[in-house]
Structures are given as structure tokens and as C-alpha cells.
Amino acid sequence: MLKDKLQSDSLGQLADPTYSRVREKLREDILSGYFISGERLKIAELVERYKVSQMPIREALQQLQGEGLLIIEPNKGAHVRKVDKQFLESIYEIRQLIEVYLTVKCMENLKQKDLKLLNQIQKSYESAAAKEDYTACLQLNRRFHSTIYELANNSEGLQILEKHWQLINTLRLTYGFGSRRTAEVIEEHRAILQALESGNPAEVETAASVHCIHAKADLLAQMGDRLK
Amino acid sequence: MLKDKLQSDSLGQLADPTYSRVREKLREDILSGYFISGERLKIAELVERYKVSQMPIREALQQLQGEGLLIIEPNKGAHVRKVDKQFLESIYEIRQLIEVYLTVKCMENLKQKDLKLLNQIQKSYESAAAKEDYTACLQLNRRFHSTIYELANNSEGLQILEKHWQLINTLRLTYGFGSRRTAEVIEEHRAILQALESGNPAEVETAASVHCIHAKADLLAQMGDRLK
């Protein structure tokens, strides 16, 4: 029995609901610049473009509004939020506050086995980087950080950082992938690990800050003139 | 020509779209404890309860997921997020980070006319408090802070704080309104204003922190045993 409906990806997992796929595609189309900043998104056009009906489109729009990429006004529709330098900087400023806070706070609950796990993830990252497997790098990078954040026991902060991740990850995939920053990332993660092991909050704060600032600078540099 | 459809509120403004009204009502019903923590919300039930069809329900659910009150899993529906002490504390921790940051950062752009406006808002607050007009107090309190936040030029932080406001405001309206905290709020706002006028960042940081910590303590006290 052939299920031609399934548009499962190469990982072989089941197809997501339509609204999820539309959301991903729309996010890409906004961040890649297909839709112009400030443009009004008309549902009829999107229905045409993505070949689905209104409901999944609207759900996707709601979700992207939650991510800050759209502004929806009742009875007036959705506008694309300007993704300019100022927007990205505002996100990274907030990110830094939260990342540093959570990384320091995780020390309260950090056990030996957690440090072991982090070191293990780090090792995997380093070997993925050596093999130039950047997809694995992205995933391991994320796992490294979310392991730390989850230890901090702060659901709100975690949720905000997850939201940002969607956005940043899409930007990374759109503009220059396989960043040559892997070597730097390895250094910075090592510094964070070492600081966590030392148990010195000030050291952790510094290491986390540095990592975040560099990540921001790298992304902005990669996007370069396409911004604004 | 009678428009019996309009369920406009006492302020005389036009009725919001159905999904907005459903969202507000649902938020109330979640925060007031009508729905139990972790309960699965079935669309059919909500259709019954709010007397509307599925689409506005689903849009409201999406938006509340964005606010962190719900967790939606594809093909599995929506669960109510536990609104317990830990959840509220995680929100206030993040709030404090952002509030303090934005309040300090607004100093970069703060002009004389802005200080004048803030003093004016503060004066209005004090006279509303004297008249025990708590609805006006809530609004003026919000205006005081959003005026400051907007000067900080950080759209992401502003958006997060707005999101929190929806939640906190609903909690305030649900549990003990007309808080006896107005006198304290007046003092704390004065301290913030004075710090801003002094131009001393450390002083601003302290004043903003204190204000946020007290707000949290007050809300938790008001909710008291109803938490957990």
C-alpha cells in the first residue's frame, strides 16, 4: 500500500502536520528574504504558494507571530517583521542575559554525572568537527547547551532560548552553512566546561558571555551586507 | 440598525475577533484553576464551552502556547502547563533580568521630555491610587514601565515583557485585585525615577531590581496557598 501523501524527510520520520511544514517553509521564506520586510502576507497568496487551504496557513502564521517574525493585527492580516541588524541584536542581547544566567544557575544542580555527559557531548562534537560533519555539529552544539539549560530548572528561559534557536538555526542554514567557526566553538565550550568544573560563578559567567558574543558576531558577519 | 452581534465592553470599543475573546476567556479559565494542571484540553469540549467552532479555538490555543500556558503536541492535542510556584518563579527570574537590563539601557536615549512624561505618569498614578481607582492604577503602572522599555530600543525584550504582562495581569485580576501594594509601588517608582535622573546606572539597577523582587513577592503572597 503506497502512501504517496507522506513527504517524509531523509531521516525517514513521519510527515509532520501540514501547519508544521508550512511554518518551516514560511520561516525560511521570510528569513531568506523572499518576502520583503514589512510586506503584508495575504492568506490567498500563501494558499496558492504552499498549495494548502487557509487553516494550516493561519496556524503557521500564529506560531510565527509567537516567534516574533510576524505581526498580526485583527482583521488586517499579517506583516513581516523587519529582520534587520537591530532586530538580531535585540535578540542576542536578550539571549546573552538568559544564557549567562542559566549557565551560572545550572551549577546549583550540577552533578558529576552531568559533567561526564557534557564532556562526552563535547568529545562527539570535536570528532564531528574533525569529519566536517556540520549537521552533526549543529545538533551536538544544541545538545551541549540544552543539557546545561535544563539543569538550571527555569522553564521560561528555556522556552525563550528554544524559540531563538529556531530562528538562528534557520538563518545559519540559509546563509553560509558549515561555518568555519567550529574550532572557535570547541575552544569556547572547553572554557565553559572548565569553568563549570572549577565551580567559580564569575568564571562561568565570563565563559558563557564570551561564547554568546562571538556567536552573535559570527552570524552578523556571515549575513553581512544582506542585512539592511 | 441594531448590531446585536457586538459584544463590546464598557469602554465602547468594537468587539474583538472571536479567537481573541476565546483566548482571553481560556487564559482566565486556566489561571483561575478551572482547568486542572496537566489536563488535556479537547477541542470538542471547548467548542461546547465557548459556543464557537473549531478554528477560533485552535487559533486561541496556538497563541496561548506562545504565552507558555499550553503545550501542543502534533496529533495529540493541548495540555495545560502547570502554573505552580516554580513556573511563576522562572518567569519572574527572567523578567527581572530583562526589566533591569532595559531600564538601565533606556538611559542611553533618555531625554528631558521623557523624564517629564514619566513624572507626569507617576503623578497620575498617585492620584488614581488616592482615589482607589485600581483599574487606572494597573494601566498607569503599565504605561510607566512600557514608556521606559520602549526607550531601550530592544524589540525582543519588549515583546517578552508584554507577553508576561498578559499573564500577570490576568492573575492579578483573578486573585485579589485592588492590591494594597499601591503605596509601595509609588515609593518604588519614585526611586526608579530618581535613579534615572541621577544618571547612575548602578542606582538604576538596584531600584529596578527591588521593584521586580517586591512585585514577585506580592503576587506569590496573594496567590498563597492556591499555588500547588
Place this chain on the structure above:
DNA sequence: AAGTGGTCTAGACCACCTT
């Protein structure tokens, strides 16, 4: 293997902005 409940489609309705 049936049932429950989330998801999608098509079309009607109605608010807002033109002429």
C-alpha cells in the same frame, strides 16, 4: 477493528478600505 479526537478543505460571512 472500531472509536476518539486532531487536522484539513470548501465555502459562507462579515469587517474594512476603496471609488
Place this chain on the structure above:
DNA sequence: AGGTGGTCTAGACCACTTA
């Protein structure tokens, strides 16, 4: 007043879970 486009309803479809 007419048109454009957002919003809502009803019912079909289909994924996931019970027995």
C-alpha cells in the same frame, strides 16, 4: 456601494489509541 481579504462554520479526512 462594491471589492478585497480576514474570519468563521460545518463536515470530511485521517492519525493515534483502545480492545
